[in-house]
Amino acid sequence: MEYLKKLDKSNLRIKWLLSSTSDSWLNQALKNPIEILIDHAHCERKAAGFAMQLMFRYVCEDGLSEILSPLAREELEHFERVLTLLKSKGKCLKLLAAPPYGSLLAKEIRKQEPFRMLDSFLVAGLIEARSHERMSLLAIHSNDSEIRDLYADLLRSEARHFGLYWSLSEARFKNSDIRSRMAELGEKEARILDDLHPYPRMHS
Template sequence: MPSTITFERDLPAIKWLAAPSSNDWLSQAINNPLEVLIDHAHCERKAAGAALQLMFRYLCEPGLAEALTPLVKEELDHFEKVLALIKMKGRYLEPLPAPPYGTLLSKEITKVEPQRMLDSFLVAGLIEARSHERMQLLATNSPDMELRNLYAELMVSEARHFSLYWVLANERFEQKKVECRINELALIEASILSKLHHQPRMHS
């Protein structure tokens, strides 16, 4: 049943996302704050791992390691901050079944180079953009002031991370090709999230 709760949405639109997150997701996340927080700790860890994987895959790509190393460090710093708040609230990092979001998006990455590189940058960037949008919603609507403050702090970096992947793509590929491909991937990303996952997650 669609949510009837009214949330604050007087927020700037996130460029390149094809659709906003639903009120149903926001209601689910607010009603399960610690589960979403634990899941987000896993997301920060995975984001660092994804950037490291790109550095290893494209070991000799000029400028890539220099661009991604600070991102990896920042993702791990965020992981530590989220983990500290989880512990402060009496929980600890625990395994959670992942939603299909990341796996389904990764399947859209073309296997043949150089398209594989472009798709990898854009998929990583879209995940960062969606994280930014959802943290912004939580920072605005969560009744827990500690969570509001945490998400407000972290969401700024998520937007910057999207911008980094966007720059990496545009430095290496023709702009019209990049824009065409991100529009395709953004529609797929929005479609994946159009059906609410039964478990509360940052990307459910």
């Protein structure tokens, strides 16, 4: 909890996020905690799947699976933790219409290698960074102590996951190329979130 005590809304943003989450999103999320939890479970499942997808796509890439395999397992552990909390509240996982956030970011991933690899790492890292920021807000502001505790406990992992994708990029690409591309993707990510999605979602 010491990590959480150091956080407030002025310093939640990981530096590659070019915008801060709006009060409108926080108010929407706080009014719909169960729907946010359900969507969060789907986000963890998708994050594990994306890490696995990269392992299959770049099966012979030296040093990749050694990082992504533990990451995928940890994402699934988080998925299971959210499911357990939902069950304790008498709720269960259900299908939700996804917001456009992930699909719009995925469209920014270039098709030609090695740019596809770089963009895949950076998009995944951006999503982890945004998750960290929003979980931090929920850990601070949620009226439900179990939800606050869950998100407070996940924060270090979310920040570390961003760092892992950044490290994968640094090991394979020039720093100048990484930074210039991250700036472009960061601008796109911020624009996607300019308009609040009508349904409460982790990345609405």
